[in-house]
Amino acid sequence: MKTRIAERSLAEGFNQSRLPAFTDEEISYISGTFDFMGLNMYTSYLVEAMDEVPIGEPNYNYDLGTKSYQSDDWESSAASWVKLTPWGMRKVLNWLKETYNDPAIIITENGLADDGSTLEDDQRVRYYRDYLSNVRSAMEDGVNVIGYTAWSLMDNFEWLQGYTQRFGLFYVDFDNINRTRTPKTSVSYYKKVVETHCLVDTCEE
Template sequence: MINFFNDFANLCFERFGNRVKNWITFNNPWSVAVEGYETGQHAPGLKLKGTGAYRAAHHIIQEKSYIKGTCDFLGLGHFTTRYVTQKNYPSGLGDSYFADRDLAELVDPQWPDPGSEWLYSVPWGFRRLLNFVKTQYRNPMVYVTENGVSEKTQCTDLCDDWRMTYLKDYVNQMLKAIRDGVNVKGYTAWSLLDNFEWDEGFSERFGLYYVDFRNKNKPRYPKASVQFYKRIISSNGFPNQREVESWKRKAVETCSSSNQLLAADPLIGHMEMVTEIVVPTVCTLCILLSAVFLMFLLRGRL
């Protein structure tokens, strides 16, 4: 594995080294430990409840003697916020990393829900988190490595108004945190393109560009958020509310041509038919067959 990683790193340095100066070795170490060894959602897919995450984290920090004092920046990925409250879990539930925390996560039903079941838009939580890092960790240099919102739909409407609103609100809260004195040096919207989202596969789309994964050429189509985010970058913020609203209107207008191109793709029409007709039909047949099988099984036991 070490040799494979060396080959991968050398390839990255060779191809991108003249442009990329900051590198992150392990992305989402929490996910590596918890979702790789506790829940089994990610590779290597182990479900060692109550022990796996701790052992994985312990092995990760064994190298601390090599890296102590070498931290040059904090890479922070942030998408949403939760309230927490104290909660005691019954011992009969068995060992679990989540039960060990003795807390429950809560959401406000009034928080906007763009579509993904776990991602609520809570912009003020972003500012509070950045200020927490400032006060608790001596205000380190922070690069926001991931911040964005997804949709879990098969729709081909590229006028993603909810994503533009999310980006506007979250970037604005980050700017407020910078004025609070937080040492934020960079921000990256997640993500440039729709991509492979771990256990969600291609079903959860974060991209500013829509990717048609069913086409072997993987064509890209710009969503409205492309033009909107471009305006934020070129203006280095928000000039005034009226101007920002005009950005959104123009972005929605320009996305109509992308919608027409995407709708003209015959594969898209075929897949919409599969999604709307074939998938529900197959699910219904599976339920009926399961019911018939259960009836025969029960008759055999009577």
């Protein structure tokens, strides 16, 4: 990324990269100061190279130099950009371990949206089961995962989608002045996981 943006910046007539760079002093000051790496993980993409775009106005997509896409046969969700790819969790956790010298990792966001039409969110239950299974597999691979946060506890305001996409384990009635909260099926599942560390219906003691 740094190399591509620097090269394109010079070709665009800038006297330095458009991407700000740390000084040697700043690098020395912050090196090794983090306590853990935080990972937001929802879905996966496939990536392929694209033909180099002629130099012109700076553009984020041109800087990328790649095209990302999702396979049509991956299971979709209420959020069009979130397709169920639990295998991606294990892959990215192992990549982080190898790339960043085995850091402690907290998965800070991981979840699935529904459209609010039912409390029986069986797809979300499968999502958590399969993603957490891949977290466990990554830990068995030696990845140092020290925490996990399901996103999210309750439905909330979701960026450009507002209240139309619901990531919560609890359904929030936004038409009620009290914002009444009702547990979805995923609440009982996630509660069991937290209490027993068991991802499936029954586990051996």
